[in-house]
Amino acid sequence: MLNLASLYTSYLDYCQYQKNLSIKTLKAYRIDLTQFLVFINELDGSLTKKNLSEFMTSLHKRYQPKTIKRKMASIKAFCSWLEYEEYIQNNPFNRMNMKFHVPHILPKTIPLDIIETLLLAAYQELQGIKTSEFKELVVLRDIAVLELLFASGMRVSELCSLNSDDISLTSGQIRIYGKGAKERIITVTNSSVLSALKKYKVEVGKQVGFSECFFINRMKDRLSEQSVRAIIRKYVQKAKINHHLTPHMFRHSFATLLLEEDVDIRYIQQLLGHSSITTTQIYTHVSVKKQNDILSSKHPRNKLSIK
Template identity: 50%
Template sequence: MRLKDRVKPYLEYCEYRKELNKKTLKAYRIDLRQFFDFIADGEPDKERIEKYITELHKTYKQKTVKRKIASIKAYYNYLEEEEIIEDNPFRKIKVKFKEVITLPRIIPREEIEQLLNYMYGCLGKDSGRMERYQLRDVAVVEVFFATGARVYEISNIREDSVNLHSGLVRIMGKGGRERYIQIGNSSILAILKKYYEENETAIKKSGFFFVNSRGDRYTEQSIRLMLKKYTKLAGIDRNITPHMFRHSFATYLIEEGVDVSCVQQILGHSSIRTTQIYIHIAAKKQAEILKEMHPRNSMNVAGVA
């Protein structure tokens, strides 16, 4: 059996044994198909792999190249561990990347406040089904900023994962890893309770905490569209995405002095290096504060002539 014909059982191994999510599996499938299309019927030896990596660098940005190479290396490691191959060509290939720090986009605090105020202002103006949907949407946005969870994590929160009395929420993250996040704000808990009371029948039937108009899971795409709609209605020009709440959550916690390792645990990052990107943003904000608001600016000192 050719190596490319073993991709299907490998992806099944990733799905059922490693419990990788659908998004990761899709990326693996695309990356491996692209690799074997380039190799064609030739032998995937060191020389051909080196040529492929060069072509990747010509076509894609560094972050994408890094991911695609990682996908192929993971596959070859699997083949080696299963004793399907004896010689792993990736052990002879050294790939180095220049670390480029891209600061995540965050939402200014005043815009989060503006959005929430608009959404809360919509409550009580309608009745019945429309009121239930509005309660749900406010609850979703509040949970975004309260937990820093990813959109697919929030979409997949189960009914039994939310304790409305203690405020403890169980989040299922990447690779099936679970973490618990405490919601301590009484206003957020109040909107969650009200939403639950109005939608309890549909929630219990579906098993998901956030449900759509058909009583099914409130999907990631529907959440994105909802956020886009309310952002526009609130008069905010910025294109706010669900993931920007995650970035904002982490950045503002660090600005408030929360230890980065604590933020790492809350976000569910496997490596603290991933979380440390938010330190750069907090430091940038600190520099702006010191430049604009330091008391030395208002002192009447002669200085150097």
């Protein structure tokens, strides 16, 4: 019988060092595969279609379709690797019917006036600082984080992983490393956003000196994703905004608002770092304003003069 526990470790090494997968993806693979191996070890420990089917049934009793789909995809990738490396002759997934009905959930966006209110609260917080240089640095960082999330549409993980040499404050170009270590360049052209980034960087230089990480926390370490969520919550409360906002909603808003301004969806795909246009096309279903504009100005019924 295969030593799946040992092969599982080798597979994760392959994913990390050869496929160069992100820390998040590796963590998900580790959780999903561990869960699967524990389950089949309670049966007979073999990698069979029957055991896979029973595991999938157990998942349906506990999780939503989207989570089940992800977990089974993790196991399928592992089995494909086993087959490619010739540890198994017959991949049990080849004879399985795996169709999932995943509800189509539209991404949540932030209305532009809410984004304006949020940013205004951060700038007002800065104006209220009188003596504390450290507090000024913190608020300048908060403003730079909020401005850059909306200006670039980058993922929160991408923002937190930015290094100082990834950002040119002269040209406004930002080098972003996305999923699968794919690199893309986004240019920030808005003068207010560039000014926020420059002021923050100058203050970091004065108080901390050179930092490899562009965004830092109170301990002068790299800013975490949890900290970015806390920054958003902080200004949501200060602005008395009655909405739950997340970093990813800035990304959705970035894409949707550009689409409403008639930006070609393929440009939006490149800006977001999507590998497939299919991923980006979800935003075509979100833009209610765009639908209204089209139907009010382009619908042929408007040409009929019936009284």
